[in-house]
Amino acid sequence: MAAAPGAFHVPPATLVRIAATRQRPHDIGLLHAALHSRRLVLFKALLARVGREDLPAPARAAFDRDWRLLERAESPTPAAARRLLDYPAVGGWIVDALNAPGPDGLTAALHPLGGIAVGTALRTGARLRTVLPTVDGRLVLPGIGVQDARASHVRIRTGPHGALLTPVGHLGRSVPLRPDGRGAGAGWTSLAVLPGSAGRLDDLGTGHIAFPDVSRAPDVQPRPDRAAWLGRWRAAVSLLQAADPWRAAEITGLVRSVVPMAPAGEGASSRTLRAAPWAVHTALPDSARRFAEVLVHELAHSKLAVLTDLVALHHADGSAVHHVAWREDPRPFDGVLQGTYAHLALADLWSRVAERPGAAPAARRAARARREEYRAQVADALPILLNSHQLTEHGERFTVSMRQHLTSLGGGPGSPYALSDSLSGDGDVR
Incomplete structure (x- = not known):
């Protein structure tokens, strides 16, 4: 097996662009x-x-x-x-x-x-x-x-x-x-090939970490309805292509596998495994819109997982826990960073949907409401990161860039969707 390459350098501009999710x-x-x-x-x-x-x-x-x-x-x-x-x-x-x-x-x-x-x-x-x-x-x-x-x-x-x-x-x-x-x-x-991409629907029990047990998976759970999964994927990608072609291309280009999960509790659940980036583990979302959100959310986790193997963004040890708007249970610092980034990607998505040409007024209002929901969650979490003293120099640059991108979403200062002054400044992290 060929030797692994040497260390990688992440240019500041690359860090800023990834932080802005695009x-x-x-x-x-x-x-x-x-x-x-x-x-x-x-x-x-x-x-x-x-x-x-x-x-x-x-x-x-x-x-x-x-x-x-x-x-x-x-x-x-x-x-x-x-x-x-x-x-x-x-x-x-x-x-x-x-x-x-x-x-x-x-x-x-x-x-x-x-x-x-x-x-x-x-x-x-x-x-x-x-x-x-x-x-x-x-x-x-x-x-x-x-x-x-x-x-x-x-x-x-x-x-x-x-x-x-x-x-x-x-x-x-x-x-x-x-x-x-x-x-x-x-x-x-x-x-099965995920339509319009090179990814796969990993629905045969081969996409889970516990490989030694995959042969027993069919005895535990019925096989997922492949037609339903492929149809929901196709509809989600079509929605993204109509509303945000760049994001649709990102999804179809980067997602390597979708791994069906059994629903956990109420509604659909999803996750990304740090050891298996570019895979989306999820229960079948109940709509194309929800599937599109899951894909954007989990792909953001994959990007950040790979990036943080490349460059340290913080030096928190995981002992401190923090409360965030999107979870009832307290989260470790790394979980706050991951969640903030994933929700910023969703705020970005819905901002593009809200501003797309030809959108009906009702659809535009609904998209703005979704954008503001995610923007509020990100705005609530950013101070935890920025005031933590746990960020590295790269982590400060990344987090400040997230803040700047959040500020850019939703129009100018006169917009009813503009971010509050508390997070709109571009000053030093303190």
């Missing part, structure tokens, strides 16, 4: 490069942990086999391999394996590595010949799909034209896969 393509390029570097560091950390642990001989042999497969899969075209290695669920799996308790926990957590190697070979066209074990008869290829092999092992051949998956002892259940991961055959299900 970065440029080269800013995102920097985030992508940083994420890949971090991913390679995590892979190397996993290799080091396996080397330290007293694993059973079969587990160590399986890891050595899968690691060699991954190196061979990546070698023809490392740039093409990035698409699979940087897939959100792969990051979640590595962190899950690094945190697995003891040799037994690590042994169980290492199982997906072979499937990651096969998926990488599909992207690069590498030639692999191997036999991989299944979990309860299922072979999982993260970011690609699942084979219900109904066998304990699957024989795998990959090359420039795709792959052939043949359950040992069941030749009639062989599955040919194209290089893009699409295939057909008994027991094979591909992840």
Whole structure:
């Protein structure tokens, strides 16, 4: 596996643009490069942990086999391999394996590595010949799909034209896969493409961090209604394209996966896993508008998660907790920063919706009301950050830029939607 790149420099202008939630393509390029570097560091950390642990001989042999497969899969075209290695669920799996308790926990957590190697070979066209074990008869290829092999092992051949998956002892259940991961055959299900994007609906139980348990997921919960999810996604993107084309392009360009969750409590719930940026974990939102908000909100969390791996924005230790308008429970400092940024993105969205040409008066009023709801939440939280003495120099620049962007939303000082004077100044952070 190629060595991770060196340290990255974040120009002040990049920090300011990301803080305003509307970065440029080269800013995102920097985030992508940083994420890949971090991913390679995590892979190397996993290799080091396996080397330290007293694993059973079969587990160590399986890891050595899968690691060699991954190196061979990546070698023809490392740039093409990035698409699979940087897939959100792969990051979640590595962190899950690094945190697995003891040799037994690590042994169980290492199982997906072979499937990651096969998926990488599909992207690069590498030639692999191997036999991989299944979990309860299922072979999982993260970011690609699942084979219900109904066998304990699957024989795998990959090359420039795709792959052939043949359950040992069941030749009639062989599955040919194209290089893009699409295939057909008994027991094979591909992840669905999110319309208008390169992302996937990760609805097969492969998008969660707990990879060792994904084979049991179908027994616990019914499979999500794929047509409903894809239809709701399509409607949400259409709404964004009509109201805010830039934001729609950001969503379709950056979201790598949508992972269905069971509803938690009342209404839809969503989250972003720090280890798996560019994935949106959510229950099915009840409307296109709500789905659009979830996508904007969670993508903001992903951007900030990658950025804060690149540059420190604060030095709070997490012990202090703060009350914010959008949560009943108190939040640690990092949670306040994350939430403030995500709600600023929503305020920005609804400001664009409110000012779009041709909007009907009722729609404009409704959008302004949504904007003001989010602006008030951000305005309430900014003093917590600015007066905390916990921000680094980069964090001060980032937070002041958030404040300035919030001030810019809603028109001039005479507008009934203008921000109060308490947060509209551009003076030094105190």
